[in-house]
Amino acid sequence: MTIDPNLDATQIRQGVLHLSRRLRAEKADNELSDGQFSVLACLYRHGAHTLGGLAEHERVSPPSMNRTVNCLEGSGYVERAADPTDGRRVLISLTPEGHDMVARTVVQRDAWIDTRLRDLSPEERETLTRAAEIMRRLATA
Amino acid sequence: MTIDPNLDATQIRQGVLHLSRRLRAEKADNELSDGQFSVLACLYRHGAHTLGGLAEHERVSPPSMNRTVNCLEGSGYVERAADPTDGRRVLISLTPEGHDMVARTVVQRDAWIDTRLRDLSPEERETLTRAAEIMRRLATA
């Protein structure tokens, strides 16, 4: 593997990281940490998870995730339920409030982008949309 | 402002956030938290800052930044120096080790992108590079 990245890669890294940092500031509840929101987003996108599954998905230890879930439960955004298929497991799912809060954040972020897309030319807009698809592919590679 | 984002915005949000999340996992020192690395990156990009300046840039309180800087100083990545123009201020700057670590991370991230760019067509590659420039603009708007 080469250690000599070219300018394209540098430009792309900067563009992606800067824009993402800006986007991540757009949240419907600014009291939530990034980690907390990430858990909610995962549940929103993929549905209920076991606590261990969440820990694995977020790449943290189960005790850490238990801590995070405790706070989210306290905020009324998630609830715990016993897994009917395995008495050791705990299923975590979004409450209606949690679902609503994530949805509002998604809308807020999309609106943020949408507003700024209006200042772009149709070509620039299409460039971004095309790039988005490519980025999605890269992220899962 | 409309509350009805369209599909373009959604695609862009997902592409950017997913790819950035993947990129942020590439670090030369995996013991560093995102917040710690962000401070180092700021110093790398803009040079020495006052502690208060760093706090403002990272949008945290000065005591929080003091804590973070304490850890980074302990890791040998930053050093404190009195500001010659104002006896109250503390200037934070990268040590050679800190500078080296950030540089290695930048290289690592660019290499990660570069490797994957090779699997793209020239058109796709150009799309991404063009998009990067647009994203940089959006992020600063």
Place this chain on the structure above:
DNA sequence: ATAACTCATTAGTCTTGCTAATGAAATAAG
């Protein structure tokens, strides 16, 4: 000289990352 402001630091609290330990439930082995 004094008052007001600026700056970094400490203390206390809560959250989140870790590892170690624990107990309950499930599975495998005898």
Place this chain on the structure above:
DNA sequence: CTTATTTCATTAGCAAGACTAATGAGTTAT
């Protein structure tokens, strides 16, 4: 069926990072 092992969530202890409140030193204004 009993016992041993594995799986899972939870608690405890520690360190780091977010906050606010308080403090002391340095600077500026009056």
